[in-house]
Amino acid sequence: MTLSCIAASVRIGAKILLAESTVHLHPGRVTAIIGPNGAGKSTLLSLLGGQRRPTKGKVMLDDRPLEAYPPATLALRRALMPQESAVAFDFNAQEIVALGRFPHRLKASLDEDQIISGAMALTDVSPLAPRILNTLSGGEKARVHMARALAQLWHPRPDNATRWLLLDEPTAALDIAHQHAAMRLLRDWSAKGVGVVAVLHDLNLALRYADDVVVVRSGTAAIQGAAASVLQPELIECVWGTSCQAVAGRDGAVQYLFG
Template sequence: MSLNHASCQAGGATLLRDVSVAFEAGRFAAVLGPNGAGKSSLLSLLSGQRAPSAGQVLLQGQPLARHAAADLATRRALLPQDLSIAFDYTVQEVVELGRYPHRRRPSPHERDIVPRAMQATGVGTLAHRVLNTLSGGERARAQLARVLAQIWEPPPSGESRWLLLDEPTAALDVHHQHAVLRQARIWAHRHGIGVVAVLHDLNLALRYADQAVVVQAGQVLAEGPPATVLDVATVRRVWQVDVHPVRDGEGCLQLLMA
């Protein structure tokens, strides 16, 4: 999946300008940048929520618009920032919505997918709770189970699957932030899913992502391995803070405020 000289405009404002960046199935990419940089707009182009005002969004080498919406829904799932719902659905009912695109061609293992998705995100014990009565973190994990259920199995065609996450750790405590991103990395490496996640925490990106894409003022400023891209000079330029790189007890590169 890639953006090829893509721009995005809304309400007379240019949200993204001439962006070209490629993402690979089987890898975890983190999209980073200050508030208002264009991170969510980039994700909205990848998801098809917005059409580019110029350039292209490509999937399997073809413009996104050429892919049937019903087909895309079986192999590409989006977790948005707004996780609220209008009805009093239980957690299990919300996760079951992720299987709706597969209703005409259900999996031989259909019965097991929703429970396994809830188990993977730690909400199995909340299955019969009404989603709107849960904490923000619990709702986030339930919605994560929904999108995971949506792309749980490879399509018969063998085409790539994609998981698009817009600030998936925003409502989570530290333990669940690491649990969710650890799981996302497993989905990418073990199951070949392309994961693209908007993150704010640079250290989480350094620990879990294979690729970092830094966005500033609607353009891609830097792209590549996180340890290379998130250097002291780039962090100072983009976030206007000074950091000091260190290795933690597991040997992972981390950035400390200088």
């Protein structure tokens, strides 16, 4: 019941986007993929989601190569929230969230409308339902796309197959309250058994909400482990080249000051 990348590399022409990377992800946990700009985080996420195939190595879901799954089956198991959030057509927000239900159309649930409105309520976009997506702000668009991904994975699979939520910088455009709300939501979904994998730049969000982190550095997944043990000031200073000081919040949670 894992999603794994094994010695996976991605190369385009002479450029190596990701080299020899091995990660093992577990359902029921929040894993943050972190690392500097251009390190290869989105590339790793796109491998795990099956949007891209490795040029070397393999990606396995439950001990089966990802490419062995028909796309329609994969779409019932994993949902993706990409970094780029504009769409080519003038869909409104509710129609975008409804797209998340497309993989279920052959065995539609009796409560399709409630699923769509429930997902929109979870990400606080219900009032935006009739608005054209491309007219929304960056943060509003991101929350609509998160609702679409949640709608796609709404019910447990009848065979209890694990579901995976893969998100590329889901909090990047969100205000501070929505950032924390989104991370709490991802934790809630992981508590239901969903595997949550999110590329994050905010190390404090990773520290507070992620169970595990994968540190991608210079084109390779260099370190994987429990967030609290990996995210130490010395490692942050070494990987990001910025000074890092630990402070304790009112609730005792450790957070970092940078620079």
